[in-house]
Amino acid sequence: MSIFAKIVGTGGYLPPRVVSNDELAAELAQRGIETSDQWIVERTGIRQRHLAAEGVKTSTLATQAAQQALEDAGVSAQDLDLIIVATSTPDYVFPSTACLVQAQLGNVGAAAFDVQAVCSGFVYALSTADAMVRAGRAKKALVIGAEVFSSILDWSDRATCVLFGDGAGAVVLSAESEPGILAAQLNADGSQMGILCAKGNVSHGQVVGDPFLRMDGQAVFKLAVTSLAASAHQVCExxxxxxxxxxxxxxxxxxxxxxxxxxxxxxxxxxxVVITLDQHANTSAASVPLALNVARRDGRIKAGDLTLLQGVGGGFTWGSILVRS
Structure with a gap:
C-alpha cells in the first residue's frame, strides 16, 4: 500500500509586540532616516509587523507554533519521529534549532535537524519531510518555519528594515493512505546569491564580513516572479x-x-491568494506556514481544497508544493 504525507494540524506564533508603520517611522526618524506609512504601504503593502523582544530566540517562537500545531492535530510531542526547522536565524551555530525545539517539547528520539533555504526554507523542509514519510522513515513529522529576522536587519537601511518581521509557523504531517501532498518542485541558482544575502559569519571569535541582510530589490522582484510562475506550472504538471x-x-x-x-x-x-503580508510583514521561512495557518483557522481553506504553497528567497532558491487538505 502506498504511503502519503498529509497535513493534519497547523499552528502559528507571533511575538506580542506589534509595530505599526507610523511607530517604525518615528523610531527611524530618531536615527535620521525618513519614511512614512504611505511610503511603506505603497511600495510593499505592509502596514505592521511583529518584533521579538531583545534576547528572544528563534527556538522560543518555533516551540510556541509547534505546540499549537500539535494541539490542532491531536498529536503528542512524544509521537513525533521527525522534526525539521527551516530558519536563517538559528539560536546557535549548533546544536540545531530543531534539537532545541525538541527539548522544549519534551520529545526524545525523533530525528531533528534544520534546513537553510532562507524564504524558501519552509517549502524545502516540507518537501524533505514529505519524502521521508513516503519512504516510510517517519509516521508523524513536525515542520516549522521560524525567524527572528529583526536580529540581522540594518536599521539604518530603509530599503530593507521596513520589510521584515519575526514569527513562526508549523505543520504536523501524518502518514496516510490517501494523498495530502500531491507534488513538490524545488530549485536553486547559486550564481544569483548576491541579490539577497547576509554574508557575515563568526570566525575565531570575531564577526567576519557584513552580518546584515542586503538586497537588490529590483533584481529579486524580477527573478521571484519569473521563477515562481515557472515553478507553479511545473508542479501542476x-x-x-x-x-x-x-x-x-x-x-x-x-x-x-x-x-x-x-x-x-x-x-x-x-x-x-492568501495575503498576511499587511499584518505580518515578511517573516522569511515563517511566512508560508503562518499564512496557511491563518487561512485554515479562519475557514477559507477547507477539507478537500487544493492549495499551492510557494517560497522564494536568498540562495537564490524557490519552490512549490501542491497540498490537498
Whole structure:
C-alpha cells in the first residue's frame, strides 16, 4: 500500500509586540532616516509587523507554533519521529534549532535537524519531510518555519528594515493512505546569491564580513516572479492538475506587488491568494506556514481544497508544493 504525507494540524506564533508603520517611522526618524506609512504601504503593502523582544530566540517562537500545531492535530510531542526547522536565524551555530525545539517539547528520539533555504526554507523542509514519510522513515513529522529576522536587519537601511518581521509557523504531517501532498518542485541558482544575502559569519571569535541582510530589490522582484510562475506550472504538471483547479495560493509574503503580479501572470483570481503580508510583514521561512495557518483557522481553506504553497528567497532558491487538505 502506498504511503502519503498529509497535513493534519497547523499552528502559528507571533511575538506580542506589534509595530505599526507610523511607530517604525518615528523610531527611524530618531536615527535620521525618513519614511512614512504611505511610503511603506505603497511600495510593499505592509502596514505592521511583529518584533521579538531583545534576547528572544528563534527556538522560543518555533516551540510556541509547534505546540499549537500539535494541539490542532491531536498529536503528542512524544509521537513525533521527525522534526525539521527551516530558519536563517538559528539560536546557535549548533546544536540545531530543531534539537532545541525538541527539548522544549519534551520529545526524545525523533530525528531533528534544520534546513537553510532562507524564504524558501519552509517549502524545502516540507518537501524533505514529505519524502521521508513516503519512504516510510517517519509516521508523524513536525515542520516549522521560524525567524527572528529583526536580529540581522540594518536599521539604518530603509530599503530593507521596513520589510521584515519575526514569527513562526508549523505543520504536523501524518502518514496516510490517501494523498495530502500531491507534488513538490524545488530549485536553486547559486550564481544569483548576491541579490539577497547576509554574508557575515563568526570566525575565531570575531564577526567576519557584513552580518546584515542586503538586497537588490529590483533584481529579486524580477527573478521571484519569473521563477515562481515557472515553478507553479511545473508542479501542476507533475501532479496532473491545471492551474484552474487550484482553490488557494499561499505564496511567500515578500511584497504585495510580487503577489499581485504573480497571480495575474498565472491567471489565479486575487481572491484566491492568501495575503498576511499587511499584518505580518515578511517573516522569511515563517511566512508560508503562518499564512496557511491563518487561512485554515479562519475557514477559507477547507477539507478537500487544493492549495499551492510557494517560497522564494536568498540562495537564490524557490519552490512549490501542491497540498490537498
Amino acid at each position: 507533475q501532479a496532473g492538475v491545471q492551474l484552474s483547479d487550484i482553490d488557494w495560493m499561499v505564496p511567500h509574503q515578500a511584497n504585495v506587488r510580487i503577489l499581485n503580479f504573480l497571480s495575474r501572470k498565472l491567471g489565479v483570481a486575487s481572491e484566491k
